[in-house]
Amino acid sequence: AGEGLATYWEGLAHNAPAFTIELKKLIGPFADVALIGGTLFGAGLLELALSIFIGFFLFLHGRRMTALTRQIAERVAGARARRLLSVVGVTVTGVVYGLIGTALAQGLLAGIGFWIAGVPQALLLGCLTFVLSFVPAGPPFVWGPVALWLFMQESVWWGIFVAIWGLLLVSSIDNFLRPYLLGKNTNLPVLLGLFGLIGGVLAFGLIGLFIGPTLLAVAHSLFREWIAAELEERRQPPSSSTERDQRSGPRQGV
Structure with a gap:
């Protein structure tokens, strides 16, 4: 594509009217993109500042808010309130x-692999992998193009190394480390986790990457807890008074 772009640029450089016309065509879309990007950037900064502001009061009055939350939960859920709050936490x-x-x-792991393979800007590519890991x-959208670039640079063995490193280590560790960190009680199915991620981004923006899966995981855990409580109540034997009433039959009126 470089040769075609160079020819196109040389034609515009020697033709001022055509250059002005092309520039006017680009100003409108560029201004719209800049406006939308600035709006999103400002909204992200506002969300971050608001999160820090709210977090300050959560740390300042955290114990009082925790006690109040427990009282409200006990009024709503009764004796199982502390168990439910523990599940949520x-x-x-x-x-x-x-x-x-x-x-x-x-x-x-991606940054280490890129550094071993001698890829330029390995630290930056590792940070990009961290962002896309959510x-x-x-x-694979990072280490795949890197491996392809190495193949195009005639570094076939290093390209194969990056592809194997990314497939066996970078992408596969997600299947082992995430369930271990989440634990058995919070291990969401893959489909629900995907729905939480996409729904969170659509509903809350960038911060929805964390809010969406968290809310869905809490709902999933509470639903499982509700089912377990129902099964536990069914397995409990009837009380002694109920058994005596059933054995003695209907009581005679006085």
């Missing part, structure tokens, strides 16, 4: 650690 912690921990491991099947 473990689920949220597991999802956050699972998402961030897995992404860090994949980014670190998206299902995201890391």
